[in-house]
Structures are given as C-alpha cells and as structure tokens.
Amino acid sequence: MRIGFIGLGSMGKGMAANLLRAGHEVRVWNRSLPAVEQLVRQGATAAGDPGEAFDAEVLISMLADDAVTRAVLIDSGALASSKPGLIHLSMATLSVEFIEELAVLHESVGAQLIAAPVFGRNDLAEAGKLNIAVGGPATAIARVQPLLDVMGQKTWPMGEDPVNAAILKIATNMMLISAIEATGEAMALTQSYGVGNSDFVEFITNTLFAAPAYKVYGPKIAARETEGAGFTLRLGLKDVGLALKAGEPNHVSLPVASVLRDNLLDAVALGEGESDLAALGVRAIRRSGQE
Structure with missing residues (x-):
C-alpha cells in the first residue's frame, strides 16, 4: 500500500x-x-x-x-x-x-x-x-x-465517530497519570515508615495493581528514573488539559485531573517538562521531604 x-x-x-x-x-x-x-x-x-x-x-x-x-x-x-x-x-x-x-x-x-x-x-x-x-x-x-x-x-x-476514539485516549491517559501520582504518594507514605521502595513495588505489582501502568512506572519511581523519556511531563500536562477541556461541555467534574494539572504545571515551570512521566511520582516523594 x-x-x-x-x-x-x-x-x-x-x-x-x-x-x-x-x-x-x-x-x-x-x-x-x-x-x-x-x-x-x-x-x-x-x-x-x-x-x-x-x-x-x-x-x-x-x-x-x-x-x-x-x-x-x-x-x-x-x-x-x-x-x-x-x-x-x-x-x-x-x-x-x-x-x-x-x-x-x-x-x-x-x-x-x-x-x-x-x-x-x-x-x-x-x-x-x-x-x-x-x-x-x-x-x-x-x-x-x-x-x-x-x-x-x-x-x-x-x-464510526472519530471522537469516540479520541476521548477514550484522553480519558485513559488521565487515568495513567493519576496512577503515577498515586504511586508516588503511596511510596512516600510507606517509605516514611521504613518500607523499602522495591518491596512496595513488588507487592503492589503482584497483588492489587498487577497492571502495566504500575509495572512500568512503579520501578521507575522507586529508582528515581526520570531521564530517557518516552512520555514526558510536558505531554502529560497537555493530555490532562485535554481531559479538563473535554469535560466542560458535558459538565463533567474532574477534580483529580485539576490537581494533576497543577502538579504538572509546577514541574514544567521548574524546567522538568522533558523529564519522563515517572518524575511526577518522584516529585510526590520529594514533597514529603524524602529522597
């Protein structure tokens, strides 16, 4: 062809x-x-x-x-x-x-x-x-x-409506970014009580969250791996913005997406826009005063 x-x-x-x-x-x-x-x-x-x-x-x-x-x-x-x-x-x-x-x-x-x-x-x-x-x-x-x-x-x-495929992609990207933020926050909490990051990731990816999103990004967050971006924070900010924009005409409230937007916007403003999306989870750990 x-x-x-x-x-x-x-x-x-x-x-x-x-x-x-x-x-x-x-x-x-x-x-x-x-x-x-x-x-x-x-x-x-x-x-x-x-x-x-x-x-x-x-x-x-x-x-x-x-x-x-x-x-x-x-x-x-x-x-x-x-x-x-x-x-x-x-x-x-x-x-x-x-x-x-x-x-x-x-x-x-x-x-x-x-x-x-x-x-x-x-x-x-x-x-x-x-x-x-x-x-x-x-x-x-x-x-x-x-x-x-x-x-x-x-x-x-x-x-047959192209919009259906577009909104599916926007919604699932919003879910992926939410998962990364949640993983970082949960890792910050467990780390503060002495649970090793690798132990946390091994547990969640073999039990409650045995899914690609967690299996890919959990180890990256644990290793503080934010370079070699396949999906950047800048693109994540764009996609969360698309979700919020898409929700407006149908009056769909997306409060988690609003928090994600602010966190991503802060990261991009600080020059981290080309970092891998795993950096969102790493930032959640560092916000708690931990490394």
Missing part, C-alpha cells in the same frame, strides 16, 4: 519502520531531518513537504498536539491538496474539539478521517505491539486494517 507518514518522533519512527518491513511503500516527512534520513536508510522515500506525503492511499500522522497538527496538515495546505478517497489515520492524542474540526475539513475535500490513537510506549511501537483504538467509517477502517495489524497487537473499534 502507498502510505504517507508524517511525524517521526519517538513513537512514529518505530511505527513507520514496521510498515516498511511489512513491504509497504512509505513516504515520510518530519520537522527535523535526522529521523527522515534514518527511515530513508531503511527504504522509505523522503517527502519534500507535508503535501507530498498526502500523495498516497493512506496518510498517517503522529504529531505532538493540536497546534503542530494544525500547522503541518492544515495551515500548510497539505490537507486541502489531498485527492478524494484518501484515508487519514490520525494516531496522536488530539482534543475532541480539534478532531471534530478535522472531520468536517476531511469531508469537504473528499477524504476520510479515522482517529486511531495508540496505547503504549516507544518500545511497543518498535515491536509492533501497540493497542490501537479506532473511530471512523467502517469501510475505511477495514481498508487500513492490515496497516493497523502491522503497527499494533490489537485494534479496538469505537464506532
């Missing part, structure tokens, strides 16, 4: 590489060139601008946020130049409001939008083991299912 791929960050480059290994024709574009050059060495073709990437059967975008996606896809004129029949897999975490706007814009140019946010860190992206939620036209999803199968271990259908 002829694919355009825009956004080769820590997640996108692994996803694009898997498509190449599966034998697809992939034309890539990224704001920084090193990632493009790396994929070209693996067999991809470089697009000179975003519009060239849209010259495809399927366009995949994996961009950081609403603002970057708007600049690259809309303001550049790339989406407006797309040919009727194009299927766009938007695989990043974007706001409900922006997904709704994108759906209208795609319809106006004869393209089909599928919101397909991914669940997993960059190691799972490289291994093709992501979970992928999809919302969009059933016929379009069926057409791109072979690509989803290459990039992920399971596809989770959320109906």
Whole structure:
C-alpha cells in the first residue's frame, strides 16, 4: 500500500519502520531531518513537504498536539491538496474539539478521517505491539486494517465517530497519570515508615495493581528514573488539559485531573517538562521531604 507518514518522533519512527518491513511503500516527512534520513536508510522515500506525503492511499500522522497538527496538515495546505478517497489515520492524542474540526475539513475535500490513537510506549511501537483504538467509517477502517495489524497487537473499534476514539485516549491517559501520582504518594507514605521502595513495588505489582501502568512506572519511581523519556511531563500536562477541556461541555467534574494539572504545571515551570512521566511520582516523594 502507498502510505504517507508524517511525524517521526519517538513513537512514529518505530511505527513507520514496521510498515516498511511489512513491504509497504512509505513516504515520510518530519520537522527535523535526522529521523527522515534514518527511515530513508531503511527504504522509505523522503517527502519534500507535508503535501507530498498526502500523495498516497493512506496518510498517517503522529504529531505532538493540536497546534503542530494544525500547522503541518492544515495551515500548510497539505490537507486541502489531498485527492478524494484518501484515508487519514490520525494516531496522536488530539482534543475532541480539534478532531471534530478535522472531520468536517476531511469531508469537504473528499477524504476520510479515522482517529486511531495508540496505547503504549516507544518500545511497543518498535515491536509492533501497540493497542490501537479506532473511530471512523467502517469501510475505511477495514481498508487500513492490515496497516493497523502491522503497527499494533490489537485494534479496538469505537464506532464510526472519530471522537469516540479520541476521548477514550484522553480519558485513559488521565487515568495513567493519576496512577503515577498515586504511586508516588503511596511510596512516600510507606517509605516514611521504613518500607523499602522495591518491596512496595513488588507487592503492589503482584497483588492489587498487577497492571502495566504500575509495572512500568512503579520501578521507575522507586529508582528515581526520570531521564530517557518516552512520555514526558510536558505531554502529560497537555493530555490532562485535554481531559479538563473535554469535560466542560458535558459538565463533567474532574477534580483529580485539576490537581494533576497543577502538579504538572509546577514541574514544567521548574524546567522538568522533558523529564519522563515517572518524575511526577518522584516529585510526590520529594514533597514529603524524602529522597
């Protein structure tokens, strides 16, 4: 299949590489060139601008946020130049409001939008083991299912409205960030009474909280491992903001998310925005006066 791929960050480059290994024709574009050059060495073709990437059967975008996606896809004129029949897999975490706007814009140019946010860190992206939620036209999803199968271990259908997949991603990211904050606070409490961090993590990840969120971030918090970010505090702040914004139209109160936003905002203001999300839990320990 002829694919355009825009956004080769820590997640996108692994996803694009898997498509190449599966034998697809992939034309890539990224704001920084090193990632493009790396994929070209693996067999991809470089697009000179975003519009060239849209010259495809399927366009995949994996961009950081609403603002970057708007600049690259809309303001550049790339989406407006797309040919009727194009299927766009938007695989990043974007706001409900922006997904709704994108759906209208795609319809106006004869393209089909599928919101397909991914669940997993960059190691799972490289291994093709992501979970992928999809919302969009059933016929379009069926057409791109072979690509989803290459990039992920399971596809989770959320109906024909792209918003459904978008809000699922926003809500679960909010839950993940809540779990990290709670783990850090619980570790601060148990540590203050002499329980070792590793003992705490071993217990919770084999009993009450034997789930990937705790198994990944519990050891990182215990080891105070905040570098080599796969998911940064800056992105966490963005995602919690998306949840709060999404709750407003339907009058959904999210008080925990409000606390998370303040804690993340404080961390970013102090220059920790590019630290791994585990730093949120580490900060909870240090707030208690412990190291």
